[in-house]
Amino acid sequence: MQFSSRGARYGRVRRRARHHFATTAGALAALGIASPALARQEAQQVSAAPQADEGTVSSPSSVGTGAQDAGDILVTARRRKETVQSVPIAIAVVGGEHIDSTGSFNVGRLQQLVPTLQYYSSNPRNTAVNIRGIGVPFGLTNDGIEQGVGIYVDDVYFARVASATFDFLDVERIEVLRGPQGTLYGKNTTAGAINISTRQPTFDFEGRAEVSIGNLAFRQAKAAVSGPLSQTVAVRLALSSTSRRGTIWNTTSQRWINEQDNLGLRAQVLWQPTDTLSVTLAGDYSQQDPECCGTVYVRTGATQRALNRQYAALAAAQGYQVPSTDPFARVTDLDASLNAGNKVGGASLRAVLETGLGTLTSITAWRFWDWKPENDRDFTGLAVTTLSQNPSQQDQFTQELRLAGGGERIDYTLGAFYFRQSVDTQGSQQQGPAASAWLLSPSSALSQDPSVLDGLTATNNIGLDNTSAALYGQLNWHIVPGLTLRPGLRLNYDSKDGDYLSVVTNGEGELVTYDSTDPRIVAQRGVLAPQAFGVKYHDWNLSYDATLSYEAARDVLLYATYARSFKSGGVNLNGVPSDASGAPILAAATVAPEKVNHYEIGVKSRLWDHRLTINLAAFRTDIANYQALVTNGSLGVLRGYLANADAVRTQGVEADISLRPSARFNAYFNGAWTDATYRRFTDAPCPPELSGGTTAADGQAASAPGTPGGISPQNCDISGQRLPGVSEWSLSYGVEGNAPVRLLGQEGAVFLGIDGSTRSNFSSNPSPSAYTWVDGYTLTNLRTGFRTEAGFEIYLWARNLFDTDYFEQLQVPSGNTGLIVGNPGDPRTYGLTLRTQF
Template sequence: MRHLLCAASLIALTSSAYAQEGAVRPGHAAVSTAGDVDAGQIGLPEITVTARRRVEDAQRIPGSLSVVGGELLDRSYTVNTQQLSQLVPSLNYSSANPRNTAFTIRGLGSSVVAVSQANDGLEPGVGFYVDQVYHARPATAAFDFSDIGQVEVLRGPQGTLFGKNSTAGAINMTTRAPTFTPEATEEITVGSFNFVQAKAAASGPITDTLAFRISGVATRRDGVIDNVRTGRDQNQIGNQAVRGQLLFKPSEMFQVKLSADFTNFQSNCCTQVYYRVATRDVPRTATRQFAGPTGLAAQFNYTPPSTNPYDRVTDIDASLGVDTNEGGVAAIADWTLGGATLTSVSAWRFWNWDAANDRDYTGIPIQIEQHIPSRQDQYSQELRLASNGDHALSYVGGLYFFRQRVEGRPISIYGPAAARYLIGTTTGANATPVPANLLDGYGTDGRTDFQSNSYAAFGEVNWRPVDRLTLTGGLRYTYEHKTGTYDTFVFGGPATTSPALVTARLGILRGQTYAAKVNDGALTGRANIAWQATDTVLGYASYARGEKSGGINMSGLPLNDQNLPALGTAVVRPEKNTAYEVGLKTRLFDNRLTFNVDAFYTRVTDFQTNVSDTRAAAALRTYLANIPRVTSKGVEADAVAAVTRDFSLRASVAYADGKYDRYPTGPCPIELIGNTAASCNLSGTGLPGLPKWSATVGGDYVLPVETLGGSLIAHADANYRSKQFGDPTGSRFTTIGSYTVVNGSVGYRNSKGWELAVFARNLFDRDYIQNVTIQAGNSGLILATPSDPRTIGLTFRAHQ
């Protein structure tokens, strides 16, 4: 909190905070700021959004949402979704690597897990949309932004408005659209760690009815973690993206936009570093612990390169690297039919993933190869009819079809130290000696295939029975059919006929084959009452029900010695979400201040999440399961003030109390592994990845300097997050401490359209932990991804 107060003072002194971001108009994504207001006028420009699938003033939408415009993304050097969470307190982001990306809103959504690979059979609870197209895999949101016009973060169930059901919320991203007026932008940035980023976009007419837009971004940065074994820097950044669009608009009544995009990420990434070692609260053989005079590290005469995670060093000895890409094509057509607009959204997208990892994160040759080459394809078609104008009765209705297929090949191979590290020197009741090479070369290979078809009809009606009172009702029916097959086999390792050794080896890896299917239908909906008390004050209350269909375990199941499912099944039950919210939206002081506040309570039954088998003999295999009941409640508030025509301030705060309301048979925290119980009562434990308090302050200041023919500009923002659990068990050893991150920039903007600025991200070089991982094998070793060090750079932008 001290850093947040310091940052607030800095922002006040430099007159910097967020400018209110601008408006999305039909067929165009434009952004205005407080500095764009006409001379002599002091006030905040109207924000228009498409959260309810028609263009509306954000302050008249009876629901909680945050809006970040493209200019703010540029000024704050927010280049990806992880950094977006620093501007939106209720949005939480975790990513040990792109495949393991997870979003949560108010603590709900995709599970944040300390030991897992992403499970392809788990649908995200936070929907991610780009230009109205749903992206099914959260990993596709880990790439850098390219030519973004506006981002809307909607909180709570969104099933009555969006094609795909989103139970926790949605991130609705809009790219800048083609224009019939020629324009071009160029940007080049250089900074610390050899950071280089280039952006460019061009738009203009081809004919009187056809316009184009093309944009691209390329980013390079050296790694911030040093591998003292190989001499290489790890966790580099290396990605590029390109997007092309064509807008055909023969009349004001009809338009169609075609788009194609491709994004690629290739780098020596992603690893973690030593964080701490968990000690157990129950008796356990001392030599199974990582640390200590007779612990695992001592047995291998191994010393971590550092026990301070902020030294940012590692000594991993296995291959490391990420090679992933995604892209697709889309066609969006809009027909104005009198008082309504008919919209068709057709899209095909793909995602390819491959990465090499050292999953033991040490210089000990325990696991020498681990990766899951994957391919995802998705097809979607949405037809939507939305009323136009402001009338006593307005509506949105639509039909939606979505199909995806994800094929994977889970590969894992152990090395010469694995047997002693994961099993020990003896095994079984008779203390059978374990050969040192029992797991050397022992591995698994196979195929996974997950497919899903989703069909939905949705609609929402707004009725204004009397002036200033609006009643809203929405319904959605979803039917989903899913199938999944998991087929793996083991290979390698020395031959053995000893039953004890066979059992011990199968306790680390064994082949599994199973198939499952899900057929679910659900009717969900929401109701809302809104009262426009005055032209500038809106109050509302809402109730919503959402549901996520059953999921299929696509990462394997924990098995007992009889090779039968023990702690999980292949199919998990549907997740049901009930949400209540009340809120107030205001414009005050002649539109110089907006202040919004809301309170929410959400109850989820059969919450779908990844959990870990923490029995003493297990190797921490993760799988999908249902948690009986989860609740999240809290209060959120945000304010934007136009102090002068050129100076605006913005602040947001979120308090969230999320916990397992009822979870009597959960996995045990690592400090309790080895107890006689196979499960622990986690009822009352806080949700992982959810700080109770998070806040953002910041803003912008523009100082015209006539003698220079331009303006001096300043921006700063600060984000505070209180401590949070790093894994689903609430282990005290995975707790992530509170932190504050401050970013800022100062520059000169010429009236001819160019700008030169110096920027800093993590200005005060704050050390903090982004996410944690428990090392597989129950050794007690905890790994973490440390924060990026301070980055200072120089940016040149030009606009024609």
């Protein structure tokens, strides 16, 4: 196996991806020139949305409050433009104005508006975006599996969830679709999709600009301008920049950490030579370069390690004390370099044409992602782990073709999708002079010799080639007026080719191998273990769904859905367990695909002359072979690998309500009750309170949780326990009122808006632990200001108005010393925003 060829292969794949994009883009452009009977953009060729009755106030099914909510909300959730109330899908829509007004400038803040969306991020790479409790395993990211929640920007699939950490850039609206979407979207998605639509180039000159300042040295600027270059060409340019001082003080570096430092650029060119042709070329680039991402000490808990190997004894032996035991003092003493350098970008070509069969849409895209992190993996101010970084580079190429057409009784969408991805990661981890005393048993003389582990270094090279192709389609059969059956089908092929190489050397430059019986080498490989393996996975999958909808009355839509879906199998790229001889256990190198059965019923209604919208949904999703994260109790041996839990179930009820009785008042309420549990997972990793002791022999009883030096079970049965990151109850709500006034020489309105979110407690560990439950919390935001109909707006805002102390996430550092660290949520922030558009 030629592990050394990965770098050259990566370069070839990146050049090949660019070549594919350029070749396909050129061919499509040529096709557009040669075809006079083509269509404008897909959005323009479908029928316009019905307007509200004259004299009434339209109530959209949208999240958030603001001044421009009049009229029906149009979405493209089903790859055609239609009103959100006519779509038989549980969907939340957040308009661009709401995003701006509520300060929800990335997915992390978007979850405060959409209760069934869960977002967790210890750094951009280790980010999870789930819907209804499912999507990806909670914890360290493994590149060898797919997302369960697809992220699309202008129809382009973003393979790496790190893109969710960036600021939204010139966004028109965001649609959060709940439930499987594989028969309408390019990449299969079992949990849902986040469909982001940006503002498009216009042939009328327009622009918008926004500047915000606030405490913590917050600075944010956004601008966009659009207009014609000729009668057939229009262009749109947009930029966004955000910076903010960190929220945690590092006493070691004497600097604030966990800051924000984001820059985004987007350019789009629209070519419409005739009324029957539309081609859009787009390019974007975003970067982050903050000193991030650090944690704070939260607590310790008793494990089943020997008492002298638990945190209190280890810290006392080295005379170590954390700078603060109060996590909300926001003080840490991390001594390793921190960085979260993150760059994403790419180019896409979207062409829309009309044939005799219907509208044909092509989306060709190439994207890249470069990740340059540095972390403190021991989470303390001791020189235990002095270097931890896993820089990674990704290229992806996608091609999607869709045909949408039909007549009065039957219409359809057919699609083909191709995806090619290459990921290369170069990891380094190095132990420091405090490592021997911290990581080796105090009863061993080696623990008193700092040179045993000082300089011990693991160098990892990880590679993945990922190919996916699919044919999909959905048919809409209008059986009788008001009654529609929508069957869908998807045929999918996935192929993954991965390799993992970890070479370990000690401070003297010697290779650490499994052949040596030298006690020093044996101790060293117990901390950082060498490993090399290659793994391949390929499979075909067939999935299908059916939705029956019925217009029970005017503005009342009932629907029921069944979906048989899947999430493709994967490969483990963070290392796998080894046998007694050190050989990798290759049976653990792949994970089986998830098999999903999804059931949903819902009602969408508009009442009181469209002033009130009430949408309800109830769902149940059963997953066999759920892809779960398994962590190893030994420090450094594994970063966590994937395995299949036998069965998982998520079920719940959701409500989306919006009210606009007049142009002077509007409100919304969204709520979700979610019951997401492991139904059967009998060989799960144990939580820290049951780990670290002597492994129980077959039939031997385990000690009580937290018994120092006790007997730990081989694995734990967590069947019936809650999935990580899922609150049983989550709510979002808001209200805004305004009054007409003349101010600054202009006619306008003063307004006051309040929005908030509440969630109950959730588990922050893959196997629920008594030490990692995050308490529920409520966040309240306020804004007040003045706006004119001409587009000028000035307002004061406050987020987390009551300065609530809460954790976004708790973590269990490897090694199982009982240490628990956390990521505290933002404190109260406040500031001023000026916005204008023309």
